[in-house]
Amino acid sequence: MKKLIYILVLPLFIFNCSKSDDDNLKTPVDDNLNTTFLEKYEGTVWISSELDVTSYIRFINNLNTPLENWIDMTDCYYYYLQTLYEGDTLSENSNDTLEFRYAESDEGVEYLDIITLTASGNTIEAEYKYYEDGDLYESGKLYLSKSSIDVDGFILCDD
Numbered sequence: 001m002k003k004l005i006y007i008l009v010l011p012l013f014i015f016n017c018s019k020s021d022d023d024n025l026k027t028p029v030d031d032n033l034n035t036t037f038l039e040k041y042e043g044t045v046w047i048s049s050e051l052d053v054t055s056y057i058r059f060i061n062n063l064n065t066p067l068e069n070w071i072d073m074t075d076c077y078y079y080y081l082q083t084l085y086e087g088d089t090l091s092e093n094s095n096d097t098l099e100f101r102y103a104e105s106d107e108g109v110e111y112l113d114i115i116t117l118t119a120s121g122n123t124i125e126a127e128y129k130y131y132e133d134g135d136l137y138e139s140g141k142l143y144l145s146k147s148s149i150d151v152d153g154f155i156l157c158d159d
Helices: 002-008 021-025 028-033 037-041
Strands: 045-048 055-059 067-072 077-082 088-093 097-106 109-120 123-132 135-147
Touching (some): 037 055
Antiparallel strands (some): 045 135, 055 067, 088 097, 109 123, 123 135
């Protein structure tokens, strides 16, 4: 369940890139390479059935709310809109890689979560690393598959 929570608390940012005068000289391949992860995967839905829980993630190309989650609770879906908070940073937002860092300090202990999403075709590998005072405490990987399911049609659970 802790791994699922890491996916739910992904801190997200996007880069805003301005066009230059050289944009007309680029090929479509060049444009694709300069596209950020969030721009490229905006609106796509991904499913994970690991950890005995089925969850869906949809990327939003938005600075404040870049990710939505739906967790299957059998009769309904728990919906969560990921919102960015202070201390969340985006360390990479390149074509097929998105990396986040979430740092927190509590009672003298420094906590750091690093979550790296790497897309390849119809699969995203989500690798997480959790540190306490600089020591790696836990790590692992989850895999998400691209889905065509209509998450907007899910019946949401009452709070």
